[in-house]
Amino acid sequence: MIEITGLCRKVGDRVLVKDVSITIPDGMIFGIIGPSGSGKTTLMRMIDLLDNPTRGTIVINGIRATRDKKQQLELRRKMGMVFQKPIVLSTTVFENVSYGLRFRGVKGEELKSRVLEAIDLVGLSGYEDRYAPTLSGGEMQRVAIARSMVTRPEVLLLDEPTANLDPASTEKIEELIRAINSRFGTMIIISTHDLDQGQHIAHRIAVVIGGMITQAGTPEEVFHRPLNSEIAKFVGLENVIGGTVTKTEDGLAAISIHGTEVEAVTNEGVGKRIFISIHPDDITLHSGQGIEKNTTSARNCMMGTVTVTTLSGPFVLVTLDCGFPLKVIVTRRSVEDLGIQPGKEMQACFKASAVHVMKS
Amino acid sequence: MNDIIDGFTQAIQLIITLNPEVMEIAMRTLMISLTATLLASLVAIPLGWWIHFHEFSGKRVVINIIQTLYAVPTVLVGLFVYLLISSSGPLGMLGLLFTPGGMIIAQMLLVIPMMIGLTITAFSGVDRTVVDTITSLGATGYQSMVAVIKEVRFAVFAAVILGFGRAISEVGAAMMIGGNIRGYTRVLTTSIALETSMGNLPLSIALGLILLGIALVITVMLNIVQQRSRT
Numbered sequence: 001m002i003e004i005t006g007l008c009r010k011v012g013d014r015v016l017v018k019d020v021s022i023t024i025p026d027g028m029i030f031g032i033i034g035p036s037g038s039g040k041t042t043l044m045r046m047i048d049l050l051d052n053p054t055r056g057t058i059v060i061n062g063i064r065a066t067r068d069k070k071q072q073l074e075l076r077r078k079m080g081m082v083f084q085k086p087i088v089l090s091t092t093v094f095e096n097v098s099y100g101l102r103f104r105g106v107k108g109e110e111l112k113s114r115v116l117e118a119i120d121l122v123g124l125s126g127y128e129d130r131y132a133p134t135l136s137g138g139e140m141q142r143v144a145i146a147r148s149m150v151t152r153p154e155v156l157l158l159d160e161p162t163a164n165l166d167p168a169s170t171e172k173i174e175e176l177i178r179a180i181n182s183r184f185g186t187m188i189i190i191s192t193h194d195l196d197q198g199q200h201i202a203h204r205i206a207v208v209i210g211g212m213i214t215q216a217g218t219p220e221e222v223f224h225r226p227l228n229s230e231i232a233k234f235v236g237l238e239n240v241i242g243g244t245v246t247k248t249e250d251g252l253a254a255i256s257i258h259g260t261e262v263e264a265v266t267n268e269g270v271g272k273r274i275f276i277s278i279h280p281d282d283i284t285l286h287s288g289q290g291i292e293k294n295t296t297s298a299r300n301c302m303m304g305t306v307t308v309t310t311l312s313g314p315f316v317l318v319t320l321d322c323g324f325p326l327k328v329i330v331t332r333r334s335v336e337d338l339g340i341q342p343g344k345e346m347q348a349c350f351k352a353s354a355v356h357v358m359k360s
Numbered sequence: 361m362n363d364i365i366d367g368f369t370q371a372i373q374l375i376i377t378l379n380p381e382v383m384e385i386a387m388r389t390l391m392i393s394l395t396a397t398l399l400a401s402l403v404a405i406p407l408g409w410w411i412h413f414h415e416f417s418g419k420r421v422v423i424n425i426i427q428t429l430y431a432v433p434t435v436l437v438g439l440f441v442y443l444l445i446s447s448s449g450p451l452g453m454l455g456l457l458f459t460p461g462g463m464i465i466a467q468m469l470l471v472i473p474m475m476i477g478l479t480i481t482a483f484s485g486v487d488r489t490v491v492d493t494i495t496s497l498g499a500t501g502y503q504s505m506v507a508v509i510k511e512v513r514f515a516v517f518a519a520v521i522l523g524f525g526r527a528i529s530e531v532g533a534a535m536m537i538g539g540n541i542r543g544y545t546r547v548l549t550t551s552i553a554l555e556t557s558m559g560n561l562p563l564s565i566a567l568g569l570i571l572l573g574i575a576l577v578i579t580v581m582l583n584i585v586q587q588r589s590r591t
Contacts, residue, residue, distance in 0.1 A: 048496055069501075077498035087493045090511055099507065100497040147497065 001025050002047065002155065002187070007056035009042050016042040018211040020056070024189065024204075026154075029181050031202030031219075032191040035234060039211035040191035041084070044159045047189065048081045061154065077104065080148025084160040086140035088132035093124060096132045096143050100151040118150035122176060138169025145176060149186075156180065158190040162197065170194075174201055195236055199223055207231050228358050229275035238327045239278040242360065245270050252299075252352060260323035263299040264355035273360040280329040282354035285318065286347040287338050298349035302326075306344045309335065316340070320348055363561065370562030371569055382563070386570050389547040392460050393528040396467035400527075401520050404472050408479025409505050413491065423480065429473030438536035441466040445537070458539035463547070466533035471523035478522060482515030483508065514585050521585065525578045529571070 007020040017039045024030045032040050045051040047058060049065055049072045058065045060075050080100070088096050097115045106114065119125055122142040127135070132143055141161055148156060158177065162170040174197065181188050192198050198205050199219045206216040207226075215227045226232040232240045243257035245268050253266045255276060268274050284298070304320030311317075316335050320326045326348055330340065340346065374382050411422060443449050445456040445465070456462035486508055494507045509516055531549035538545030540554055548571045555564040 045492075050492055050495060073498065073500060076496065079496075081493075081496040083489050083493060085487075085489050087487070087489050089490070089493075089507070099494070099499075103498045103500070103503050144493075151498065 001059075001061060002189075003057075003059040004047070005057045005059075007043070007046060007058065008054045009039075009046060009051065010054045016211055017046065017053075020208075020211075020213050022206055022213060022216060024187060026187050027181070027185045028203050029177070029188045029190065029201055031198040031205040032189065032208055033193065033195065033198040033205055033222075033235075034191075034208035036193055038208045040193075040208050041159050042211075043208065044081070044157050044189065044191050047155075048079055048157050049076050050081075077151070078153060079155040079157060080151060080153035081157040082141065082144045082148055082159065082161050084163045086137050086144060086164065088135065088140045088143050090133055091131070092128065093119065093130050093132050093135070093143055094128040097146045097150050099147060104151065114150055118146040121149060121180070122146040123172070136169070138165050138172060141165060141169070141173060142176065145173070145180075149180060149184075152184070153186065155187045155189065158188060160191055160193065162192070162194065170197075177201060195223075207234065209234060224279075225356060226277070226358060229277075229360070232275065232277045232356075232358060237277040237356075238280045239325075240275055241277075241324050242273065242275050245272045245274060253357075255355075255357075258324045260302060262302075262355060263352040264357050265352050266357040268357060275358045275360055277356045277358065278326070278350055278354055279356075280317065280327045283326065283328040283348050283350045285320075285328055285330055285334070285338060285340065286349065297351060299352040300355070301347055301349040303345060303347055306340055306342050306346055308342065309340060318346075320346060322348060367561035367565045371564075371566035374562065374566040375569065379566070382566050382570070384543070385546055385548055385551050385567060388460070388545075389528060389549075390574075392463050392547060393467060393524060396464045396527050397471065397520060397524040399464065400468045400471045400475055400523055403468070404475035404519075404523070405479050405509065405516060406505065408476045409483060409508065411476070412480045412483040413508075423477075426473045426477045426480075430477060432470070432473070433532065434470060434530040435532035435536065437466055437470045438533035441469060441533065441537050457537065458541060458545060460538070460545055463534055463538045463545060466537045467527040467530065470530055470533060471527050474526060475519050475523040478519030479516055482512040482519060485515065486511055514588050518582055518585050521578055521582050525575065528574060 002024045004020055004022050007017055008015070009017040020043060032043060034040050042051065046053050052067055060078065063075060065072065065075055089099065094115055097118050098111055101111050101114060116128070119128060122145050124139065124142055124146065132140065135143065162173050165173065177188060177190065178201065180186055190201060202219060204217065205219055205222045206213045207222060209230055215222055215231050223235050226235055226237065229240050241257050243255040243262065245253050246256045247254040248270055251265055251267065253264055253268060255262045255264055255274065262276065264276060302322045304322035304326060306318055307321050308319040309316055312329065314332065315329050316332055318328045318330055318340055320328065328348060334340070411419065441462065442457070445451045445454065445462050456465065490511060491504070491508060494504050499507060529549065531553060534547050535550050535553070538547065538550060540546050540550040548567050552564050552567050555567070
């Protein structure tokens with residue numbers, strides 16, 4: 001288990017990581033997501049004890065890391081780290097993978113069998129004698145993973161391991177990460193700015209923005225119930241709009257957004273400035289006046305003018321001006337059937353429960 | 361003109377027949393310069409690694425001084441070592457003046473700055489992530505240094521070869537510290553200087569050709585190393 005408390009790193013006047021506290025249990029894949037330059041790499045480097053924190057503590061399996069070089073080496077030898085840039089040393093694949101074992105004094109047959117096992121783990125059997133720098137980026141990154149895994153680390157740190165790779169190589173690395181976690185129970189901490197990757201690999205996610213953890217939770221919590229508008233925008237939620245609570249009754253609130261009233265399920269008080277987000281999937285479109293508000297379970301029905309339609313894979317993203325821009329996802333068939341095109345008046349409906357309310 | 365042609369002919373005969381005096385001088389020269397280069401490497405490479413990978417105040421000044429010392433005149437090094445090991449010097453009790461040992465020290469001091477500088481240049485070509493990767497794999501400080509040197513082995517080897525080239529070709533310090541004693545401290549360069557002044561051109565040319573041959577070997581080795589480092 002890794003317990004991080006109040007971790008800060010400051011270089012000159014720049015605060016790279018600020019007051020980070022997280023606990024990561026054994027066997028978990030923990031994702032650290034955040035925009036570029038948000039402090040993810042600095043955090044990973046501090047966990048691997050490559051950089052010292054300005055303040056705060058890191059406890060790895062009950063041992064609190066200090067600045068003592070010998071202790072740092074002992075703790076670091078329980079971990080493995082793969083960097084964003086695929087790095088291989090100027091020698092063969094076999095020699096590359098053997099480095100960590102040689103540093104630990106492993107020799108002879110044991111070294112050979114463990115290196116071959118690690119190479120096999122990453123699917124590079126037969127590449128042992130290849131000169132590593134001639135491999136592709138994806139293959140180099142697999143060598144880097146084998147090189148870290150050969151020492152059987154308790155913690156594997158992956159710092160944006162697929163940032164420079166093509167989609168096919170990315171998929172292979174992601175499969176490998178899952179396989180390592182399920183086969184060896186290795187705790188994996190992966191930083192990424194690829195939201196999909198964070199969402200479908202990690203058991204838990206921390207969102208790092210501006211050097212701080214702004215939210216930590218399951219992918220479901222982070223991606224569907226972000227705590228604030230900044231996280232919502234970062235995780236790619238659409239229809240993130242600011243408003244003010246004007247009325248509350250039985251857990252339902254009326255929120256005024258640029259003069260248009262939207263009903264949502266929230267306990268926020270009257271006069272409170274909040275942000276809402278509505279997933280474009282949760283909004284339905286109807287022609288003309290469409291349906292009467294009281295004939296549907298959707299408590300929010302509003303008229304708007306189509307301003308833009310954009311292809312989005314097999315779907316179409318329609319933007320309506322309802323006094324505020326509202327994005328709706330519809331099928332191509334719906335576009336044809338409803339005659340959706342810029343300038344057309346449409347009715348947009350969504351449930352109060354589909355409105356996620358966040359702090360301003 | 362005939363003297364020169366005769367000189368060359370006799371010089372080639374001296375080399376082909378493995379003239380004992382020529383061979384003895386050549387072997388001593390190689391022994392002294394190779395030992396000095398090897399010992400200088402043991403000092404310069406770790407020092408170059410330390411200077412490059414550690415931050416300390418005055419680092420830039422230290423590097424500038426090292427670079428200035430690349431071109432230090434050999435007689436100046438000779439003078440410095442002379443003052444150090446002469447009977448009245450701080451290391452006079454070691455009795456190193458006019459010995460091969462003293463010449464080795466002088467050549468070491470001559471080539472160390474250049475080897476440190478070239479080693480620092482070699483290390484500056486190492487991506488920081490390579491060092492982080494090696495550290496994260498659990499390397500100790502020493503293991504990390506060895507692994508990083510392996511990464512830039514061709515550039516480091518080139519620094520060693522260039523150091524050897526400077527050591528074997530210098531004459532000032534060898535003359536001042538060795539004293540050009542026949543059968544003891546006489547090396548190729550001091551021998552050429554002496555024999556030429558005495559008018560013994562065939563021996564001078566023979567020794568010169570051997571020195572040129574060594575320089576050729578060094579250049580070829582350097583080219584091979586540089587080509588390998590690019591592939």
